[in-house]
Amino acid sequence: MWKKIILILMGLLLFSTYLVFAGGGKEEEKISITFWHHEPPAHRVKAFQMVIDKFMEENPNVQVTQEAVPWDDAWPKTLASISTGTSPDFQFDLPDLNISAYEAGGIIPVDDLVKKIDEEQGYFKSVSNPYYHHGHHWGVPIWHIPFALIYRPSFFKKYMGTTEPPKDWDEFLEYAEKLTVDTDGDGTIDIYGCGIVAGMTLCTAEQIWAFMAQTGTTLFEPDGTVSFYSPEAIKAVQMYKDLFKYAPPAATGWAWGELEMNFPAGKIAMMPYFGAILKAFYEQKNYDLASAPLPYPKDGKKGTLVYPAALMVFKTAEEKGQKHLDMVKKLIMFMMEPENNYVLTAVQEPGLYMPATRANLEYEKFWSHGPVAEYKDFVKPIAETVEYGSLFGFTHGAVNLAIGSISGENVLAEMVQKAVIQNVSAEEAVKWAHDRMVEIASK
């Protein structure tokens, strides 16, 4: 009896040892790729997983893991991971995060990928330029987030007698004034003409830049010198101040969330904003939504904010060997294929994430995806902004690496707060911001 038990146990031991080693061998062959993104909402994680699953199906020897790091933690975690050598293989980033990672010595150039994608799909320059510095491309642009004029056509019709959006700044002010209405005559305003904010967040910086881009404002000269204090910047801040008279008084503390809550609620008639608002309207099947290029000054030019998101590859991926790095690059190329890129743009955030290449923008499935197809006239002007949009601090590419700190310190938002809340003159506010930028850049 005991002999039998011992024999069975020994058999089991041998079998499990075989399983461990056989399995372990296979595990060793598997390439494990980890990437960070900053989109923790469940539907966004799901979209990433769709692409990952497809890639793993085609490459069974690869295990891809996504980790969602909220934007607020992106900078500290990225810098800490570089310091400790625990970076993921690649990460989604924005131009200023890219610069921070570059300055911390954590990333490698990705010229080969950018060149190949550009040849095959045609990158929009406004999207790829911000990632080019020190003679190399340091990020593979994957999508972009642009600003356009978002408005409620029914309000225009009712209070302006037209559904045509304003074309220049004079019309913009006129529209904003007439669309600021006390609808029930109780002495309180029910609809505000323009949704612009002055909270101490990046949202304010984004909105003011949409105006500055139209006056030709630049933060830096091509050689990197701070050149913010200019008639162009003053003009834009003055316009923002003037327009703020028709914004909700509470907008002095607002950010994205409040705009996205008040616009669908019918409290705001128009605003310079992302197409993210589409989702709320789509869910309610509300078609009182339109977009147009932002009005620009008669002596200015078409301009807006374009936020290009890219993928940066860490040195850690390179250190794991050529085979590993090649697979990381293969995954990035896979994400850029139109069949997968539309999942990361149209499916993930319809109206918000726009393709970074011509091929992806022209891809049929991008336009036939549910909300995008249903609100095609709304999405089209937003998508077209990529032709003329720009990002603050990157008008001439990444020429001054202090932009990360300037952006992090929210200098543009604080400048707007001085102009709008403290009622400092536009010139003084711009001068203050210029001096602050010089101070930050000199540190």
Place this chain on the structure above:
Amino acid sequence: MQKKNQLKGYLFLSPIIILIAIFLIYPFVNVIRISFFKTQFGFGEMEFSGIKNFILLFKDEVFRISIRNSMIWTVGSLILQLSIPLGLALLLNKKFRGVTFVRAIILIPWIAPVVGVAMMTRWILEPQLGLVNKILMGTGLIREHINFLGSMTNALPTLLIISSWQFIPFGTLLMLASLQTISPELYDAIKIDGANSWQIFRYLIFPLIGSMIGFVFFFGFVWNFNTFAIIWMTTQGGPVNSTMTLPVLIYRRAFKSFNMGEAASIATIVGFFLIIVGFLFFKFLWKRTER
């Protein structure tokens, strides 16, 4: 024998001393070290700069504003967080129907996650659509929306009240626990002596729970001085630095402008300030209340 016992004592203390050394003393010493360096983009390349970070700090207007705001925040919070919990604890020390239930639900603000409270604060206090303005307007108490978080004058007091609302249950619980240690016979005795409610509080309750009030004061001081999350998640120090406190400034300098050296110099000043407060408290106030 005594020496052997002493050694045993140190041996038993060693785990906690090691933990304190690793997780408190080492980081603090490291922060002091970093404050003497010019750093950017992490800790990779640091350049020794002596006391330059400290000199720059005292020239920095935002730093001065932060000190002022931190003081207003701490003192204002302490006034609310000592008086209201004391009042609530006195009420909850009475016997009435449902007292256990009230004692339980009063803890809700304390256990609510700060992130949730911050989000709730932003939505409820939102002037156009928020519940508070709707109620105030609906009842005719106000004619114009109150801009709670977007106004330079309202933002700090609003956040101070929200933060205190979170702390109050904890203070109440501590004071209530202390109140319950007072023997009922003492109440009877002082009442027989003809003491009124104020005299009962002044000559019986206050002396007996004084040490607990002192502890809540010190705990509240440190807790409030270090409050970061609720401010960052609602106003990020704005509008125009009106809610910029020292912890918010440290975070902003460290993780927004990536100037670890400057952030470390502020943290060093704050650290030493709190150590001095702690020392003074335990040296003078604590002993007096204990007596």
